[in-house]
Amino acid sequence: MSNPVAVITGASGGIGEQIAVGLADAGATVIMVARSLERLSWASERVAHSVPGASIEIDPVDFADLAEVRALAQRLIPRQPSVVVSNAAVIAPLDDRTPAGLHRTLAVNHLAPYLLLRLLAANLPAAARRFIVVGASPRALARVPVDLDDLNTETRRGLGWPPSFRPFVAYARTKNMNTMFVYAMAQRLAGTATTINGAHPGIIKGTGLGRHDRGALKLFGSTLNLFTPASEAGAQTPLWLATDPAVEGVTGSFFVDRTATSTASHTTDPVRIEALWRESARLVGMPVGGDRDEAPDADHQG
Numbered sequence: 233m234s235n236p237v238a239v240i241t242g243a244s245g246g247i248g249e250q251i252a253v254g255l256a257d258a259g260a261t262v263i264m265v266a267r268s269l270e271r272l273s274w275a276s277e278r279v280a281h282s283v284p285g286a287s288i289e290i291d292p293v294d295f296a297d298l299a300e301v302r303a304l305a306q307r308l309i310p311r312q313p314s315v316v317v318s319n320a321a322v323i324a325p326l327d328d329r330t331p332a333g334l335h336r337t338l339a340v341n342h343l344a345p346y347l348l349l350r351l352l353a354a355n356l357p358a359a360a361r362r363f364i365v366v367g368a369s370p371r372a373l374a375r376v377p378v379d380l381d382d383l384n385t386e387t388r389r390g391l392g393w394p395p396s397f398r399p400f401v402a403y404a405r406t407k408n409m410n411t412m413f414v415y416a417m418a419q420r421l422a423g424t425a426t427t428i429n430g431a432h433p434g435i436i437k438g439t440g441l442g443r444h445d446r447g448a449l450k451l452f453g454s455t456l457n458l459f460t461p462a463s464e465a466g467a468q469t470p471l472w473l474a475t476d477p478a479v480e481g482v483t484g485s486f487f488v489d490r491t492a493t494s495t496a497s498h499t500t501d502p503v504r505i506e507a508l509w510r511e512s513a514r515l516v517g518m519p520v521g522g523d524r525d526e527a528p529d530a531d532h533q534g
């Protein structure tokens with residue numbers, strides 16, 4: 233890694249913690265970001281134990297508060313990270329709203345990384361950088377297109393049955409937003425040295441993702457856990473995208489098991505992608521921006 237500062241969000245446990253282990257092992261100074269200071273501290277101790285001599289920092293940030301995300305970006309810009317892995321996510325109850333009125337799932341899973349990566353891309357000096365966005369299974373997500381007229385799940389339409397699954401459907405929509413954001417951002421970063429790709433970590437047991445699950449969803453999650461691998465496996469594809477010379481310069485793709493994979497047509501439709509970008513810009517209070525104005529090292533900047 234040429235400029236070895238790596239940022240990983242959602243690093244206080246689960247897959248993110250294992251990505252932190254891998255990045256520390258690769259020689260990076262790792263900045264671990266998550267909401268809970270206590271969980272982050274424990275996780276950083278475990279990473280230090282796994283990688284003796286590792287350079288680890290923690291930065292507690294609540295991604296549900298977009299002002300905190302902006303402040304994080306300001307702290308990270310002078311550090312000039314060469315890798316940023318956007319991994320934080322939550323499956324919040326439908327009535328879990330931030331003080332700004334956003335569904336917590338939308339704010340944490342989509343709006344926070346949208347804001348953070350746009351701010352970093354626009355303010356970091358030209359250099360090779362890799363942004364990785366941890367998404368979810370393209371096959372499963374094909375059934376849950378983003379409702380572009382209701383990003384914030386105000387109407388609750390189309391969330392299906394049984395009711396205990398509805399927070400998961402809202403979550404799944406945000407994971408499709410992650411994919412659409414990767415495609416949109418890659419287009420805007422074209423011609424720069426910054427790449428952005430998405431990754432499905434696999435279905436992974438023992439993480440904190442199901443911490444709010446209830447009823448049939450909880451039972452479903454517990455049953456899945458009997459058959460799925462642990463977090464180390466989930467870290468593999470994001471880590472490979474962050475570190476492997478084989479993917480130098482590769483951008484705008486979504487990977488499953490280190491293989492570029494197509495995603496549903498509702499995630500690749502340019503009209504839908506642009507609509508999501510514009511509505512996200514409005515919700516985070518950023519200008520929409522032009523095609524190529526996101527990075528200072530863009531070829532056509534003038």
Ligand SMILES: NC(=O)c1ccc[n+]([C@@H]2O[C@H](COP(=O)([O-])OP(=O)(O)OC[C@H]3O[C@@H](n4cnc5c(N)ncnc54)[C@H](OP(=O)(O)O)[C@@H]3O)[C@@H](O)[C@H]2O)c1
Nearest residue numbers: 242243244246247266267268295320321435436439440441
């Ligand atoms: N596990 C799976 O089977 C699976 C499958 C497909 C995709 N994924 C994706 O993999 C990624 C990691 O998930 P995981 O399974 O490892 O779940 P996890 O153990 O629950 O990890 C989620 C991370 O996100 C952080 N986070 C949650 N709310 C936050 C907030 N408001 N502000 C800042 N950080 C916040 C958590 O920090 P705190 O502990 O401080 O709250 C935690 O570090 C997610 O993007 C998820 O969508 C997982």
